[in-house]
Amino acid sequence: MKMLNQEEAKRICDKVMSLSKADECRVQISGSRNGNIRYARNAVSTAGLAENTQLTVSVAFGKKQGTASINEFDDKALERVVRRAEDVARLAPDNPEFQPAIKKQDYKPSTTFSDATAAIDPEYRAEVAALSINSARKQGLVAAGFFSDTNGFETVANSNGVFGYQTLSNLGFTVTTRTEDGRGSGWVTRSANDARKFDAREASEIAIEKALKSVDAKALEPGRYTVILEPAATSEIIGRMFGAFDARQADEGRSFLSKKGGGNRLGEKLFDEQVNIWADPWNPDVPVLPWDGAAMLARERADVIKGGKIASLDYTRYWAEKQGQRATGRHGNMIMSGGTKSTEELIASTKKGILVTRTWYIRMVDPQSLLLTGLTRDGTFYIENGKIKHPVKNFRFNESPVSMLNNIDELGKPVVIGGDEVRYQMLIPAMKVRDFNFTSLSDAV
Numbered sequence: 001m002k003m004l005n006q007e008e009a010k011r012i013c014d015k016v017m018s019l020s021k022a023d024e025c026r027v028q029i030s031g032s033r034n035g036n037i038r039y040a041r042n043a044v045s046t047a048g049l050a051e052n053t054q055l056t057v058s059v060a061f062g063k064k065q066g067t068a069s070i071n072e073f074d075d076k077a078l079e080r081v082v083r084r085a086e087d088v089a090r091l092a093p094d095n096p097e098f099q100p101a102i103k104k105q106d107y108k109p110s111t112t113f114s115d116a117t118a119a120i121d122p123e124y125r126a127e128v129a130a131l132s133i134n135s136a137r138k139q140g141l142v143a144a145g146f147f148s149d150t151n152g153f154e155t156v157a158n159s160n161g162v163f164g165y166q167t168l169s170n171l172g173f174t175v176t177t178r179t180e181d182g183r184g185s186g187w188v189t190r191s192a193n194d195a196r197k198f199d200a201r202e203a204s205e206i207a208i209e210k211a212l213k214s215v216d217a218k219a220l221e222p223g224r225y226t227v228i229l230e231p232a233a234t235s236e237i238i239g240r241m242f243g244a245f246d247a248r249q250a251d252e253g254r255s256f257l258s259k260k261g262g263g264n265r266l267g268e269k270l271f272d273e274q275v276n277i278w279a280d281p282w283n284p285d286v287p288v289l290p291w292d293g294a295a296m297l298a299r300e301r302a303d304v305i306k307g308g309k310i311a312s313l314d315y316t317r318y319w320a321e322k323q324g325q326r327a328t329g330r331h332g333n334m335i336m337s338g339g340t341k342s343t344e345e346l347i348a349s350t351k352k353g354i355l356v357t358r359t360w361y362i363r364m365v366d367p368q369s370l371l372l373t374g375l376t377r378d379g380t381f382y383i384e385n386g387k388i389k390h391p392v393k394n395f396r397f398n399e400s401p402v403s404m405l406n407n408i409d410e411l412g413k414p415v416v417i418g419g420d421e422v423r424y425q426m427l428i429p430a431m432k433v434r435d436f437n438f439t440s441l442s443d444a445v
Contacts, residue, residue, distance in 0.1 A: 022059035032152030145175030186210025187378035191418030210379035279331035288332030338429025
């Protein structure tokens with residue numbers, strides 16, 4: 001089905017709500033055109049394009065709720081999905097945490113759409129793969145990568161007059177480059193709202209350089225080291241912290257933000273004063289929709305951590321009402337302030353340390369302290385007197401982002417990080433951190 005424009009989406013939403021006999025009705029329509037190309041061992045393995053448009057209807061009779069979805073849009077199909085949602089609602093038990101449909105919201109548009117990204121076609125995707133593969137071949141290396149792009153729209157509406165429509169686009173790219181004998185490995189990831197900000201050759205060259213330099217890695221004793229975490233490595237660690245800013249989890253004693261004896265740690269200084277993190281739907285580098293998914297609440301710019309202090313928590317409508325607080329839309333991005341230095345400049349100012357390209361296979365050890373365990377991968381290097389001296393074998397680490405953000409020596413320039421393994425679109429810096437806890441060695445490259 002073709003992408004719906006605002007007028008078409010509004011007409012369908014109005015039709016659905018006119019068909020409903022429930023006390024209230026909420027409608028979401030999402031449409032996307034997703035393209036991709038995948039390659040491995042220097043050859044394309046799959047490529048494709050998937051298109052879908054889906055409508056979801058949620059209705060309520062009192063506190064009984066029902067939801068149904070469909071991807072057909074003729075009048076009979078629309079009536080069928082409404083009746084199905086109503087049938088489900090009538091059979092459902094009362095929801096003790098039910099919240100009625102929100103009142104009309106003011107959605108300030110954000111720049112989530114780029115013509116350049118929407119124009120990506122099979123030829124463009126093939127060129128991305130070709131640039132990456134050919135660059136690897138010239139160095140006698142083997143590349144495996146995935147490029148994907150999305151072009152679509154989102155619509156929300158309800159029977160209280162809420163209506164929002166916005167187009168969006170995005171692209172993501174990852175590539176792993178290895179030596180033929182498997183002794184060296186490099187990796188890079190890129191994400192962008194605007195295709196004009198993406199350079200496949202530049203990204204691939206970074207992965208190639210790391211692969212060549214990571215051969216013949218030496219073993220270092222596990223222990224506490226000063227580390228320089230590239231933004232991708234940082235994102236996998238602190239990204240898992242942001243989900244713990246839920247006020248209910250904190251108030252009920254289930255998170256690192258829970259206060260002993262009850263309550264939460266809002267306003268307390270838990271991090272280094274250099275730590276400033278906020279959400280902003282209108283940031284031009286990591287724009288997100290101006291509303292929060294199914295809740296339909298308008299998003300706002302919000303400080304999350306300011307000067308090392310907890311500046312805000314996330315309140316659902318139910319928990320906000322229970323605690324006498326104000327609910328706002330859940331954040332869609334996270335932005336951390338940094339400095340002006342590149343990763344190379346952070347290396348140059350380091351007497352002894354370890355450069356970490358990537359962290360992965362991260363698992364929670366202790367939710368109360370946010371202690372995580374994970375591994376380094378695809379390029380780990382020993383630094384001495386401001387220069388990379390040699391590659392080192394990968395480590396397992398046991399570390400908490402809370403401790404990490406209290407041990408900052410220096411912050412680099414923020415860059416865009418996105419993808420499936422992180423919770424948010426992020427704009428975050430490389431970090432030089434002291435006393436990072438490596439607990440054992442790993443033989444994987």
